Amino acid sequence: MTEPLLKLNAVCKSFGTTDVLSDVSLEVRAGEVLCLLGDNGAGKSTLIKILSGFHEPSSGTMEAGGKKVCFKSPRDASSHGIATVHQFGGTFPLMSIGRSFFVGAEPLKGLWPLRRFDRKLANSIAVREMQALGITRITDGDRLVGGLSGGERQALAIGRAVHFGANVLILDEPTAALGVKEAAHVLRLIMQARQKGIAVVLVTHNVTHAMTVGDHFAVLIRGALAADFHKGERTREEITDLMAGGEAMAELEAEIEAYQLAHHGHTPEPAELERLTHDPSGP
Numbered sequence: 001m002t003e004p005l006l007k008l009n010a011v012c013k014s015f016g017t018t019d020v021l022s023d024v025s026l027e028v029r030a031g032e033v034l035c036l037l038g039d040n041g042a043g044k045s046t047l048i049k050i051l052s053g054f055h056e057p058s059s060g061t062m063e064a065g066g067k068k069v070c071f072k073s074p075r076d077a078s079s080h081g082i083a084t085v086h087q088f089g090g091t092f093p094l095m096s097i098g099r100s101f102f103v104g105a106e107p108l109k110g111l112w113p114l115r116r117f118d119r120k121l122a123n124s125i126a127v128r129e130m131q132a133l134g135i136t137r138i139t140d141g142d143r144l145v146g147g148l149s150g151g152e153r154q155a156l157a158i159g160r161a162v163h164f165g166a167n168v169l170i171l172d173e174p175t176a177a178l179g180v181k182e183a184a185h186v187l188r189l190i191m192q193a194r195q196k197g198i199a200v201v202l203v204t205h206n207v208t209h210a211m212t213v214g215d216h217f218a219v220l221i222r223g224a225l226a227a228d229f230h231k232g233e234r235t236r237e238e239i240t241d242l243m244a245g246g247e248a249m250a251e252l253e254a255e256i257e258a259y260q261l262a263h264h265g266h267t268p269e270p271a272e273l274e275r276l277t278h279d280p281s282g283p
């Protein structure tokens with residue numbers, strides 16, 4: 001088996017007195033899609049912010065390419081080939097496709113002091129990369145990003161990451177808010193990235209999407225790694241149950257059963273049920 005491209009060893013993260021991640025150990029390898037699953041507030045975003053250099057772990061260590069790393073900023077993470085694409089592609093609506101593709105790494109032309117942005121080159125590369133990802137409708141790099149569909153924006157962001165040599169691609173809910181066809185296209189882009197040997201970390205709430213492209217699955221429940229398994233090791237029902245906090249439902253069922261036993265078979269009244277369902281750790 002290949003060396004993991006990214007590895008977390010017993011990572012914990014707290015904000016003040018709030019413990020958000022506890023003792024998370026996880027790895028992702030080249031050419032693998034790791035799906036990070038979990039209910040709202042489980043800690044998925046916090047985990048990917050650690051992987052992408054937005055947050056430092058409170059304790060625990062991280063390795064990239066077999067070497068211990070400590071990312072102080074997103075720039076540190078990107079210098080190790082880690083690219084993060086945020087939910088809406090993280091692109092700038094009022095920028096052109098060519099500008100947005102090269103933001104921070106603009107190709108220049110002309111001699112100093114007249115060096116300036118090479119719009120034609122930027123546009124042609126951006127359009128070529130998008131077309132290579134199957135977005136053949138885009139032929140004009142001067143078009144504004146704001147006029148692209150959600151799937152096209154994802155393609156722009158993924159194309160950009162691949163063009164700049166990412167070896168780990170972190171995608172935060174890339175199919176949320178997309179129609180069925182667009183979501184399918186984004187899933188195809190993920191498969192293309194995997195075929196190129198890129199490690200993909202995919203955050204999603206959608207079990208179907210995860211099961212379609214995932215090789216490796218990690219489920220977070222209240223900041224802890226509740227399950228870490230590979231394709232074929234769990235059924236869809238088991239994954240759905242884990243994601244929906246199946247253990248919380250099992251606890252509630254046990255509490256209702258105990259109530260019925262203690263109250264001669266009566267089911268709890270609505271007020272009592274509310275008291276039972278109230279999760280003291282909730283908001």
Ligand SMILES: Nc1ncnc2c1ncn2[C@@H]1O[C@H](COP(=O)(O)OP(=O)(O)OP(=O)(O)O)[C@@H](O)[C@H]1O
Nearest residue numbers: 015018019020038039040041042043044045046047
């Ligand atoms: N900067 C912060 N300061 C304090 N608490 C935070 C901070 N960031 C996140 N949290 C808390 O950490 C917990 C996990 O949040 P996180 O955003 O990582 O969850 P998530 O799994 O990504 O949720 P969702 O699916 O809803 O996006 C939440 O209870 C959240 O309120």
